[in-house]
Amino acid sequence: xxxxxTATTAPLTGPQVVRRRGDFxxxxxxxxxxxxxxxxxxxxLLTALAANVGFAALAAAVLAPRLGxxxxxSVDVVQLALAGLHLSQIxxxxxxxxxxxxxxxxxxxxxxxAAVPRRPTVLAAKALVFSGxxxxxxxxxxxxxxxxxxxxxxxxxxxxxxxxDPGVARAVFGGGLYLTVFGLLGLGIGTVLRxxxxxxxxxxxxLFVPPLSLDLLxxxxxxxxxxxxxxxxxxxxxxxxxxxxxxxxxxxxxGVFCLYAAVALLAGLAAVNRRDA
Numbered sequence: 001x002x003x004x005x006t007a008t009t010a011p012l013t014g015p016q017v018v019r020r021r022g023d024f025x026x027x028x029x030x031x032x033x034x035x036x037x038x039x040x041x042x043x044x045l046l047t048a049l050a051a052n053v054g055f056a057a058l059a060a061a062v063l064a065p066r067l068g069x070x071x072x073x074s075v076d077v078v079q080l081a082l083a084g085l086h087l088s089q090i091x092x093x094x095x096x097x098x099x100x101x102x103x104x105x106x107x108x109x110x111x112x113x114a115a116v117p118r119r120p121t122v123l124a125a126k127a128l129v130f131s132g133x134x135x136x137x138x139x140x141x142x143x144x145x146x147x148x149x150x151x152x153x154x155x156x157x158x159x160x161x162x163x164x165d166p167g168v169a170r171a172v173f174g175g176g177l178y179l180t181v182f183g184l185l186g187l188g189i190g191t192v193l194r195x196x197x198x199x200x201x202x203x204x205x206x207l208f209v210p211p212l213s214l215d216l217l218x219x220x221x222x223x224x225x226x227x228x229x230x231x232x233x234x235x236x237x238x239x240x241x242x243x244x245x246x247x248x249x250x251x252x253x254x255g256v257f258c259l260y261a262a263v264a265l266l267a268g269l270a271a272v273n274r275r276d277a
Contacts, residue, residue, distance in 0.1 A: 027116055027125040035129060038102060044095040048088035048179070049141045055084030056145035060152035067158065077161045078171040078240035081149035082142060085175055085238065089182050090204070092134060096183030097190035097199045099130055100268075104194040119272045127187060127265060134183045139176030142238075146172045167240040167250075174237030174250065181234065181254075181261050182207075188264025192271045206260075207231055222246075233257045 035041055059080050067075060103109040116122050146163075163169045185206070190199040210229035214222050223246040226232055234257030236243065236250045248256065 024121060024125065027121055028129060030112075030115075031122075031125045031129040032133075034103075034108075035099065035133065038098070040098055040102075041095065044091045044098075045137050048091040048095075048138070049144070051087040051091065052082070052084035052141040052145035053148045055087065056081050056149040057152045059083045060149045061154070064158040065154055074242055075158070076240055076242050077149075077158065078146065078168055078238065081146045082172070082175045082238055084145055085142075085179065088138075088141065089179055089207070092138060092179040092183040093186040093203045093207070094200055095134070096130055096186035097203060098196060099126055099187055099190070101190040101194060101196040101199055105196060120269055123191060123265070123269055123272060127184060130183060130187060131180055134180040135176060138179035139173060142172050142175035142179075145175075161240070165240075170250065171238045171240035174254065177254065178234050178237050178257070181258055185230075185261040185264050188261060188266075188268045191268025192264070194271075227253070228256055230257060230260050234260075 064080065100109075103112060112122060113119060150161075161168050163172065186199065186203045189203050189206070190196070193199040193202060207230060211226075211231055214226050214229070217225070227246055227248045233248055233253040236248050236253030237257075239247075239250065247253065
């Protein structure tokens with residue numbers, strides 16, 4: 001009877017302790033704690049918010065009154081309101097990149113992998129924590145940008161829109177989705193390269209080089225390949241109206257964009273499993 005009681009109340013040891021220590025919810029909390037302690041997190045999110053809202057107000061107050069009659073007939077009001085995404089996407093991309101490369105640069109990744117030896121768990125936790133934080137902040141910034149644009153738009157200059165109009169709510173929310181997935185693309189590239197400078201340069205190259213390269217190709221290539229490059233495919237999700245004839249549908253293009261991020265994350269997972277910290 002005494003032996004039974006002793007066995008029941010004995011502390012957990014061995015594999016049970018390892019299992020408890022590596023519990024996924026604990027890993028998520030640890031990654032969230034690390035994200036909160038990184039000073040660049042707040043600066044990058046603040047920069048993205050300021051870019052989205054600031055460019056929206058600037059576009060409404062300065063650009064909208066100067067549009068000619070031809071421009072008024074073809075302008076996409078939501079894209080004009082989300083003009084700041086061209087800058088805020090860089091902030092979110094760098095945010096996702098630094099989430100992993102910062103640990104490699106400081107050597108903290110060794111501590112992380114010692115505490116949680118299952119490397120796919122670590123990468124999955126980083127991706128989930130980043131996705132949650134980025135989606136909330138990015139979506140809040142795109143809706144704030146849209147509302148700021150509508151508030152700053154002078155009377156009798158440009159016909160405004162309402163969130164209840166077809167495609168408008170999807171486009172504004174899609175801006176937040178685009179920024180989140182672009183950050184995940186940066187996280188994947190950062191996991192592969194492990195260098196902040198190299199990963200950020202590669203990420204910006206993936207974003208800006210393909211559109212510039214298309215200008216050097218024949219016209220048929222532009223209509224065949226162009227819709228599938230990252231910026232073109234992902235950007236369709238925040239287009240409310242006046243899409244180009246050769247462009248992909250909003251959710252189709254966003255799906256292609258998600259594939260780029262998925263491939264980068266899978267490549268990062270393969271690199272993490274193959275290499276030492």
